[in-house]
Amino acid sequence: MTELASDVRTPAAQYIRMSTEHQRYSLDNQCAAIAEYAERRGFAVVKTYADPGKSGLSLKGRDGLKQLLTDVVSGQPSYSAILVLDVSRWGRFQDTDQAAHYEFICRDAGVDVHYCGEPFENDGSMVASIMKSLKRVMAGEYSRELSAKLSRAHHQQARLGFKQGGPAPYGTRRLLVSDDGTPRCLLEPGQRKGLHSDRVIYVHGPQDELKVVRQIFRMFLQKRSISQIVETLNHANIPSPNGPWGWARVKGVLRCELMIGNYVFNRTSRKLKKPLTHNPPELWIRTKVMEPIVAPRTFAQAQRELHSQRIYPLQEADMLKKLKRLFRSKKKLSQDIINECPYTPSSHAYSAHFGSLLTAYRAVGFECPPTGLRGKYYSDDELLDGVRRLHAEFGFVTMALINAASGLPKYKVFTKRFGSIVNAYGLAGFPTTKSERIAAARQRASARRENKKVAAVSGEEARHP
Template sequence: YCAEQFVNDGSIGSDVLKAIKRSMAADYSRVLSQKVFVGQCRLVRMGFWQGGIPGLGLRRLQLDKAGQPKGILARYEYKNLQTDRIVLVPGPPEEIAIVRLIFDQFVRARKTQLEIARLLNKRGIVTDLNRAWTRESVNHIIGCEKYIGHNVWNRRSAKLKLKWVFNPPSQWVRADNAFDAIVDPKIFSRAQAKVRAQSVLMSREQMLAALSKLLEKRGKLTRSIIDAAPECPPAARYRARFGDLLRTYAMIAHTPRRDFTWFDTNKHLRAMRAGIIRDLLTAIENVGGHAVHDEEHDVIRINGEMTVAMATSRCQATCCGYPRWVTGIERKPEPDVSVLIRMNPDNQTIRDYLIAATNEMKYLTAGLTANNGAKLDAFLFKSLRPLVALAERTAIRELC
């Protein structure tokens, strides 16, 4: 479709041809996506690993097209030939011992996931990602069928860069006994039975009642306190059910001691910044320039010549009551121009815009005040018009 030679003469024939070709390209993409998915399912059923971190106690082994081992892949290493395949094999003995310890403590010692996490952290043991253990990370180990050799894929998926969704078990693709087990299947089955008994779905009223009892017992609520309470679901489950913890606290008539008004302010600033970026792109297009928002690096690319990074700065009062704005636009790679949107003390309306080359911004480590001297205040503007003027294009014939 990108190589098609369309005639942009505005005729009905060219418009119809574009629509037909566009539909053909979209249909080709849909068919190709289905073929790729079917191919991945086939490889999973054959016992090959289809991406993802292998996990604690397991390693990825690369095989050639004849099934002969080529070597263990380290993290961030990938196969170099399309015909090669990946399988999981047991990892270092010390990691296997940790995995078996988790199952043993959960099944035989009857400890909870939280108690196991505390035990591992006390012993100085970290996860495969070099992080401290949590209830969720222990629960993830207990629920992974790859530790008994089962290859399970498509538990969750995201189509066309949409949000990840958890698929029902009927859509899972699996191959049992595809790898060498490092955990006894009988112990694994007992662990799953215990997990099912623990994960009886609580109603909204039951979850709120458990949280109210915890508040009465502890006198305050935080995410760490909720996660550490065995009688309460984890904080992540409250966020998933009620939206966020602040909304959950309001449902049980609890007002946190800490001021969280900045949370709503930040939401407002993010929405305002997105609107300013859209308006800037439109303004540049109106003066003959071209601008796109590179969401991956969060920069604006103007005319293919320069990059602009934009950030908002809340107005904060110093101990003496004077306004102050914190600077800091960190992008990799660094943009050519940086724009800092300074807010008024109410943090609802815009005071001005600091538009400067990024190398000038590096000297603003102490932040901005109401008066910064002519060297800095010369970059302050009431609108983004100077930036639009930089992107404006003028035909050569108008200069002759």
């Protein structure tokens, strides 16, 4: 965020954003176009908010726009207008009401938004409203079409055996090849391909890692628990990626189909910044990419054993008894502590049976770890009271407002506790549906008009008693 000198012109802020799109949307090009608009319209850019390399699908990660909204609702911005290149730079939100909501926040605070590169004036007229709504729909549709094209491309490349992102599992390496299949080099962790035409394939890792993989399967089929395998590997000082062996790492090796040479893609998907979804097996893409590290028969036996452990009937009373025993022993609880315990079910099992780990913790008397500032724990009522205070002060609540509020944790605490900010908003007693928000906005606008009339009458009476 950069402070610039202003002149006698109307002070304005500019908001610029670029993800990975065409050069015409570079930050420099946006600044140049906005500068021309400001010169013609009599604005002086006094502040710049920038989100370089950020997607416009949501507010998440866009610190520039969050700071802009925070400054605007503070009631003391150093400018009276916001200049943006076009509607798509404001955002490619999949819900057009979201883009309108953020613009309304600015307009309601007395700061108008100007779209410098659009063929209409953002003056509230019917034509402007129609054009702006259409542009918002087009911006969101562009992202949907691009997402579909990229998804088809990833699926096609996966069917050909080319890796589609992510780290290499233990026992494997990533090999960079040219477009004609000529090997180039092995990629180290964190390295990425330099040419768009290059591809990445899986190959076997070092022989010592392959021996460890086979040892893990052998111990597991000898009825050794995953926790015992973890202890054995760490006691032998066998290195693993990113620190010592853990329950999740060992189970990841046991479940990874690359151990029998199969690259499996599209197990999960997360399109357009939506929550992660687990796809059904019929949508998975399975491609043979290398020779097996363990025998297919051994791998199949391990999967049957894992499946039998997963479906073992669990009684909630017995689960709590074991969790309470673990709590007495460790004096605290966590996902890793539960997963590494040889006599308790997995943390996932507790989440599935009790709704969340937090609920299971409370059932055995364990206080939830700190969730907010300086180790402070916030109860549900304290968090919802904070939402009510913000609403009383500003008339609405946003993630940016929550992050800027003193005495409250960041918005992520709210989303983790209540599922979303909207859910927290509703639990605090405020409208959450579109129709309810519109009715509330109209009610606030009506109240403001009445207040202005009362103030005008009072002023007139004061001048002419």
